[in-house]
Amino acid sequence: MPRIALDDIDHALLALLQQDSARTLAALGELAGLSPSAVQRRIGRYRDAGLIDRTVAVLDPRKAVDVLLAVCTVTLDRESVEAHEEFRARVLANPHVQQVYNVSGDCDYVVILATTGMAHHREVADEVLKSAPNIRRYTTMFVLDPVRTTLTLPTVEPR
């Protein structure tokens, strides 16, 4: 699965697909200046290369009832490979762990938890963070307002 070379049209298509993937091949072709079949071929290429990981419905966290989001920072006990692996396996096993980033800086991981309320949050946080091994400390910031929630990535701008 080699790296895929992207031209200007690819960047346009990927931007469009990240905004709204429900458009038809014809509509995408119109916007990108390409025929529907050409658009389909390119999208197939993105999928085959793993560049497009999946297509999903995004819920509005303000509309979903009883959603509680929390941003947690996590510092591990020690920088051993085993501690990292154990931590990753544990958070990845929990479907309410929405996002996990291994970071450099003040902490080792930033984790976003998505639960259905404070009771649920305590349950998940306890299992994943509080009563878990290898964790030196963690902080919790509850989300008051999810101002923007996207996963949009830039594709390299052509020069």
Added chain:
Amino acid sequence: MPRIALDDIDHALLALLQQDSARTLAALGELAGLSPSAVQRRIGRYRDAGLIDRTVAVLDPRKAVDVLLAVCTVTLDRESVEAHEEFRARVLANPHVQQVYNVSGDCDYVVILATTGMAHHREVADEVLKSAPNIRRYTTMFVLDPVRTTLTLPTVEPR
């Protein structure tokens, strides 16, 4: 646009759609135990209620070339409504601001920036955070590994 009552099948459908929205109505019906037309009606209801905000393609940040993610915490100068509004307008105007959360706790906002490299990051961070008004301080944690990146929300579990 009233709040929508969800039953067990709705929760199953919403979970499925958040995992993979490319499935056909027939496939969804099979999994949820419903006819294709009933599935279509329910999905239409989610859209009308704004519960499903949009459908998007998700890129793999590890496969996308030259993607640099950073998690920033931001503390505003003062807790005035104007300062918050000014900050929100500025970050929302920038497409490389991937996520923004207003939080309670150690800081006021958690921001995730998605750029095409360090030069680009500096440019965006400078515009949005460094040379911006109303910001008392901010921290930057660069992402070494995006272990999990989803926007999956739980829908309330039926009792």
Added chain:
DNA sequence: TCTGAAAGTTTTCATCC
């Protein structure tokens, strides 16, 4: 190798029960 077009298939949509 990539594009565009046409034929054949599947899915979706709207209306009915």
Added chain:
DNA sequence: GGATGAAAACTTTCAGA
């Protein structure tokens, strides 16, 4: 909620640049 027919979209194939 389920079923049917019409419309639309997608997939495949093929020929040209």
